[in-house]
Amino acid sequence: MVKRVVKITVTPGKAGGPAIQQLSQYGLDPAKVADEINKRTRILSNYGINNLFVELEIDEESKRYVVKPELPPIGDLLLKAVGKDTGSHQAGKEIIGNISFEKVAEIAYIKWEELRSRDFLNAVKQVVSACRSVGITIDGKDPKQVLKELSGEAYQGVIRKFEDMLRQEGRL
Structure with missing residues (x-):
């Protein structure tokens, strides 16, 4: 072969x-x-x-x-999503933009194979953490707050939507 x-x-x-x-x-x-x-x-x-x-x-x-x-890094996708070229110079203190949770899940979906997470929720958590490091809020909330809310039902509908898409494509 x-x-x-x-x-x-x-x-x-x-x-x-x-x-x-x-x-x-x-x-x-x-x-x-x-x-x-x-x-x-x-x-x-x-x-x-x-x-x-x-x-x-x-x-x-x-x-x-x-x-x-060959996909761009998560940080680059996040910056493109908010229309910026560079991230925050003071992670956690300087906010450069806001992104929807749906967009966060979409980036986790795009990067799924590279993230090597056990499940889609953990992939989303990686993207949420990257939001904090580049200075992006999610639906107006600090990414730390969103990480806490992920254990509840707040975002389960969006997560299920992308999990279903991954299953249909044979990627999950």
Whole structure:
């Protein structure tokens, strides 16, 4: 089994052009690969990311492939979500923006595989903690307060929504 790794640069949700066409030399259907990349990266188009590296691991015998987008760090996604370029210079004291809990859960959903959490709630907690370190409040609340509220029922509907999406995609 010979595997080849190919890296291409795409615009999230809009893969196409010469970068995708070159994949035909490996016996892949460029349209099918573009659809898979678009499906995996479409959500990132909401964050104003123009160029994203995507790694394709190709089995040259079976022509099967795995799409692995190289995702930006959590802090970068949080800053993009609030429209800032840099985070707080005094974590916990300086507030640079506010984000909805739904957006926090969306970032945990995007970064799910990289966070390596036991469950989605713990992934969300990692993103909430990152909010504090870059100076972002969640629904107007200090992230420490949101962490305390996560043990109750306050955010369970949003968490279940993203857990269901992960299950449907076979990622949870």
